[in-house]
Amino acid sequence: MFPWALRHLPGPHQELFRYREAVRGFISQEISRRKLRAPEASEDFISCYLAQITKTVDDPVSTFNEENLTQVVIDLFLGGTDTTATTLRWALIYMVQHGAIQERVQQELDEVLGTAPIVCYEDRERLPFTRAVLHEAQRLSSVVAVGAVRQCVTSTRLHGYSVPKGTIILPNLASVLHDPEHWETPCQFNPSHFLDKDGNFMVNEAFLPFSAGHRMCPGDQLARMELFLMFATLLRTFRFQLPEGTPGLRLEYVFGGTLQPQPQEICAVPRLSSCSPSQPPAGK
Known part of the structure; x- marks a missing residue:
């Protein structure tokens, strides 16, 4: 208070x-x-x-x-450090959990990018599945469950409800990102939420990880670029898996300013297909 x-x-x-x-x-x-x-x-x-x-x-x-x-x-x-890093951690955890999806992302990256030395942001238009997987990681992980606190500056009505001036408003982003009316399998990792019947990437209006309206996250575009470039580069370069003898992934949230994944070890194994013929793969 x-x-x-x-x-x-x-x-x-x-x-x-x-x-x-x-x-x-x-x-x-x-x-x-x-x-x-x-x-x-x-x-x-x-x-x-x-x-x-x-x-x-x-x-x-x-x-x-x-x-x-x-x-x-x-x-x-x-906003551009904690939330972006946390989203990438969740994305890598989901790739370990869903090995077949990870392999499909890597196959798409190999086929589309070929021997290109780096991933460019413009490549996202040719990588619909990779893009859909990253969006699904953002949706399901819901790093920021509640948007920034706002205050109603004038009395208004919304969907029949009276909202007096001075009312404190907290947008419940998690409720939208897990709404069964907008998502086929809201509690499961499903990249098809962002793909049409022909496999093309499509936008879902309920995808609001950066909040909405005039006061949405000012770093929206920067975060989108960072996430795509980092995720695509990591998946192109490494295969992610659990260390031998590990009992399994821990998917429970650590509650705080953002919803963090549990501390756990994941191995990044260099992929032979990501190296040029003149460069041997890096050590494990």
């Missing part, structure tokens, strides 16, 4: 505040470095935001300022 009080109470949560200040310090240094660059040499997000601050300096209602810039970069930094 009183989140501000946490800063004044002892406990392990104080470490979180220390990390936050360390991140803020790092970002502040980056902002200072961008200020020293010539305007024509600046093309990244921080530089563009700083340019917008300059343009709106005389606008009394402008929200472009360095404090907001710092917070936005923090949001992108945290």
Whole structure:
């Protein structure tokens, strides 16, 4: 009820505040470095935001300022590290659990990419099954079960319900991602949720891992690119399996800020087909 009080109470949560200040310090240094660059040499997000601050300096209602810039970069930094890494961990666990699906992804990657040295984001259009598998991992893992907290700024009505001004709203993303009205097998790993009858990739309107509306995740496109490139490169390079003698996968969530998989060991075995003839496969 009183989140501000946490800063004044002892406990392990104080470490979180220390990390936050360390991140803020790092970002502040980056902002200072961008200020020293010539305007024509600046093309990244921080530089563009700083340019917008300059343009709106005389606008009394402008929200472009360095404090907001710092917070936005923090949001992108945290959102683009923890959630992306967690989603990839879940995806690899599902590949170990569903060996036949992993083999089909690798077959598609080999057939479509051939001897291409790297995976490009544009390749996703030619890799419908790989793309569907990654989307299904995002849907089933539901890394962020509840979207960011919002507040209704004016009284309104939604589907016949009255929503007073000031109402706190928490979008239940997990309920949509596991809704049996939108997914054939909502509790099972099924890439067919994102494939039409001809095997082409298709978008499902209930796929909302990044939330929805004007206040959806600002790192949506960045995360999509990161996830596809990392997942396709990993599956093209390695075969993932459990170590010998391991009893099996643990699929229960670890509840926290995000829904993490249980700590467990997975072997990444180099694939011979991913190496060029002049390069022997790496050691195990």
